[in-house]
Amino acid sequence: SYELTQDPAMSVALGQTVRITCQGDSLRGYYANWYQQKPGQAPVLVMSVGNRRPSGIPDRFSGSESGDTASLTITGAQAEDEAAYYCNSRDNSGNHRVVFGGGTRLTVL
Amino acid sequence: EVRLLESGGALVQSGQSLRLSCAASGFTFAAYGMTWVRQPPGQGLQWVAGISGSGYSSYYDDSLRGRFTISRDNSNNVLFLQLTSLTAEDTAVYFCAKDSQNPGYIYDSWGQGTLVTVSS
Numbered sequence: 001s002y003e004l005t006q007d008p009a010m011s012v013a014l015g016q017t018v019r020i021t022c023q024g025d026s027l028r029g030y031y032a033n034w035y036q037q038k039p040g041q042a043p044v045l046v047m048s049v050g051n052r053r054p055s056g057i058p059d060r061f062s063g064s065e066s067g068d069t070a071s072l073t074i075t076g077a078q079a080e081d082e083a084a085y086y087c088n089s090r091d092n093s094g095n096h097r098v099v100f101g102g103g104t105r106l107t108v109l
Numbered sequence: 110e111v112r113l114l115e116s117g118g119a120l121v122q123s124g125q126s127l128r129l130s131c132a133a134s135g136f137t138f139a140a141y142g143m144t145w146v147r148q149p150p151g152q153g154l155q156w157v158a159g160i161s162g163s164g165y166s167s168y169y170d171d172s173l174r175g176r177f178t179i180s181r182d183n184s185n186n187v188l189f190l191q192l193t194s195l196t197a198e199d200t201a202v203y204f205c206a207k208d209s210q211n212p213g214y215i216y217d218s219w220g221q222g223t224l225v226t227v228s229s
Contacts, residue, residue, distance in 0.1 A: 033215050035154075042204055042219040043146075043154065049215055086154050090214045096159065096168040098144070098214045103153040 004032075004087055004101035011107040012077045022070045022087030022101045030090045032070035034063060037103075038083045046085075047072055074106075082108040111135040111218040113205050118223030123196055125227075131188040131205030131220055139163065139183040142212030145190045147201040148222070157203070158190065162211040195227045 004024040012018035035043035051063035117129040158179040206216035
């Protein structure tokens with residue numbers, strides 16, 4: 001089981017907006033990061049703590065946090081955004097343990 | 110350019126041990142924490158272990174503590190993961206990743222992974 005909860009699958013029409021959420025108690029103390037993973041490839045960081053976008057990530061990706069929920073929003077989804085998206089955070093036990101969400105598989109229609 | 114190259118994955122029998130390596134280049138290795146993340150076939154990402162830049166501090170997923178050991182050789186820019194008492198549930202692609210902090214949980218560069226298959 002995962003301590004960060006994500007919807008297993010979502011879909012979005014080409015050019016539309018989709019919000020992917022990540023929920024868990026640890027998010028009350030720590031920010032979430034977001035990773036994109038395409039089949040057969042390594043994950044790529046697309047949004048980091050404080051809703052910062054790494055260099056090279058399109059500005060259609062944005063992040064937000066509220067209470068125990070973090071969100072990754074894609075505004076104007078493109079075909080190349082079809083991928084699995086994972087959130088991660090530090091758990092709040094104080095022992096530097098890290099947790100990942102179960103992932104959301106995004107389909108762009 | 111940051112580069113991470115894992116090696117050491119193999120097909121092994123249940124109960125055996127394995128050591129994975131991750132050769133790093135393109136950054137000051139000792140200045141950053143490093144981590145191992147695994148992904149069983151068709152499943153999501155699971156954090157395995159992390160280590161500080163100096164190597165003096167290491168952290169583990171509770172379910173794996175005692176069987177897996179993370180270490181690093183800062184002289185040669187290599188990260189290791191020693192896996193012991195392997196079971197079929199350890200079958201996964203193992204990724205090494207660079208932490209943007211020391212240590213933290215923002216993994217800004219990843220290797221392509223190495224496959225460990227444990228047969229029962």
